[in-house]
Every structure is written in C-alpha cells, then in structure tokens.
Amino acid sequence: MKNLLYIGIIFLLVGCTDHKKEGSELFESGQYEKALFHFEKVLNLEPRNAMMHYNAARCYEELGSYDEAILHYDKSLESQNDLIISYLGRGRSYYKKDDYKSAVIDFKNTLMIDKNNEDALYYGALSYMKDSIYYKSQDAFTTLLELNPDHYKARFNRGVLYAIQANTLFALSDFSNLIRNKKFLKNAHYNRGIVYQYNNNHDWAVRDFTKAIELGYKNESIFTKRAESYLYLKESELACQDYKKLAAMNPEAAQKYIRENCQGILN
Template sequence: MRHLMVWILGVMLFACDNEERTKGDDLYSEGNFSEAIKAYDEYIKLHPSHVKSLYNRGRSYEELGKFQKAFDDFTAVLDIDKKNTSALLSLSKFYYRDHKFDKAKYYGESAVKLNDNLPSAHFWLGRAQHQLGLFSEALTSYNNAINLDRELGEAYLYRGAIKMQGDRKKSACSDFKSAKDLGVKEAEVAQRKYCK
C-alpha cells in the first residue's frame, strides 16, 4: 500500500510539473508573451536550470522588445548548455540588431560549427559577414542557407544584393524575384530599382 501511495504521489507531482511547463509553452505558442513570461517566471523559480523555459521566456521578452532581458535569458541558457544552437542564434541576432557585427558573426559561426544543417545559422552568419564587408564569405553563407531551405526569402534578397554589387545583375534580379515570390516586401523595391 505504501509503494502505491508513493507511486501515486510521484505521478501527481509529475503531472503538476508538466502542467506548469505546458502552461508557459501554450501561452508562448499562442503569442500571449506577457502571460507566458509570468508562467515561465513561476516555473523557473522551481526549476532554475530548465533550458526550454529559460529560452522561451527570452524569446517572449524579445517579442515584446525587451531585448536586454532576452539577452540575459539567452546567456543563462548558454551557461547551462554551451551547445544550445537556439541560444547561439538568438545572441547572433541580438548583436546584429545592436550593430556589433563581429559578435554576431562569432555566435553565428558557433551555431554553424555545432550544426551546419541549420539554414538560419548560415543566414545570420551571412548577415554579419555582409555587414563586415566579407562579401565572398557572406555569399557562401547565403548559398548554404538557401540550399538547406529553398523558402528562406530573405537569403535570396541579400544574396541578390551581393550579386548586384559584383555586377551580376541578371543573377541578382533572379534572386530578387525569388525573394519577392516568397513574400519579402523589400525585394519588390529592389526589383523596381535595379531590374528594369
């Protein structure tokens, strides 16, 4: 009887634990970021090393424009799991947004080294390389991103921009068209400006 009670208690605790985590995840997936943060706060008080909750809370902060709090959560994730590619990519985007392109490049490269099958890792690495004037490297990164995900419209747009700088107008315009067809609004402007 005692073993049965211990087992039931264990199942109940697991169910409560799972429900708490699911509440934050559900709110996050619904786009209710403020409420998701509150749910994650409660869960993280009890489970301060729960990587998914820390990361999703950081993403929630990011969606609300609270970038420093997002940064704090992403770095906390890396303190726990140095190989977390999601956190590495989020830090690459953070530094890119902050115009610290060397750091954006570092985190993008780190993500690619851990998993070179992530199109977004190649894309953000390419964006940083592009801003640093490393056009050949950026072109390679955009090519890698597109080879992994043919639907990554922004990679076509920025690859087209590099090609345009290199006097490859026909190929650049083809990339702008692909980006436009994939819903990238800036591509339409680029097409009108350069591809008459």
C-alpha cells in the first residue's frame, strides 16, 4: 500500500513538472490559451503556487482578460507578498483597463521593494500621464531617464508630455535626442513637426512631417498638418496636394479644406 502511495505521489509530481514545462513553452510561442490549460492543471494540484498563479495571470493578460488576470495576480501575492513581477503585472492589467489610480498603487508597491525598478517607473509615469497628473508623470520619467538615459520609450513619452504642456523647448530636446539616436524615427519626426508648427516654425515643421511620411507615417493627421504649414508658407498648390491625399483616406473631412483652399488649383 505504501509503495502504491509513493508511486502515486511520484506520478503527480512528474505530471506537474510536465505541465509546467509544456505551459512555459506554449507561452513563449504565443499560444496563451493552450499554455493556460497547463498552468491551471498545475493549480488544481498546487492551489497556492504563487508562480503558477502569476503564469496564469500573464496568459489572461495577453488574452486581454484583465479582470481574470488581476484575480490570479491577487492569488499570487496572497501566497508571496513580495513577488515584484506580480505587482507589476497587476499594475499593467489595471493600466490596460484604464484604472490608472489602482495601477499607480501597484507600481508604488513595486518601488517600495525595488526603488530603481524601471518598469514600475515607466508604467507609473504613463499612468500619471493618462490621469492628467502631469507633474508626477514628468518626475517619474525624469527619474527613469537619470537611471537609464537610453530608455527611449520614456524619452518619447516625456517629449509628448512636454508638448501637451506647451513646454516646447524640452519637447524639442527629447524628440531631437530620439532622432539623433535613430529611435522611434517616424513618430519622433511627426511629433517634433507638431511642436515646430506650434512655434510657427513652419519650414522645419514641413521638413519633419515630410520625413515622417517618407518613413511610413501616413494618416489623415499628418497630411492635414503638413497642409496647414504649406498654407502658412503660401505654398497653396502643395497644400492642396496634401488635401487630395487626405481625400483618398477621408473624402468627407477633405472636402471642406478643398472647398476653402483649393478652388481652381485641383482639377
């Protein structure tokens, strides 16, 4: 009888190990539903396994099921209350479901354990930014960039934040830094163009908008904005060519601009 029990325990342990390995491999290959099946098999046998709850939460997060993800992050932290990756994951999930205040709490919890955690600083800054608490967002981005000047996502978003606040000098500095380092090029050129346009520096705005378009940034907004700068520079024909491109994307939006600015120019 003891031998049978021993064999049964060995079988269960081997089964758990197989499910953990299979689940991890499936997750790494992006097969989140299949990975979740294996992680939940382990949780049936080890319901307080903090890492398995974390793994299940990551699957739910990747599948966009944020409430279920948060539930598993909760259980992970109930079993191990200093598990940084679960605070980060739960914070991300709150962020993705637009609950920025709850997200900030988790990122603060992470920073209490690891004050230099770059992910917590970055997502905390984004959460403050989304919640329009700009001074805290700016402080978090700046702290992160002091720790890691090459965190280009933080630099880009701080540039956007500066632009929102009409702090054009610092916005231009961040976007120019990205362009020099060849990071987020089309977005950096587009956003720097907006700042130049705000400063009535339309020649430079046109250059940046054009470069962004060459790099593949082609949407309604960029053709509308470049046309605005062309009109300011009295380049009506070029402006109307942009409105023509806009018309191919959104005829209704373009019609008003064409009617007001392009009579006798476009055939």
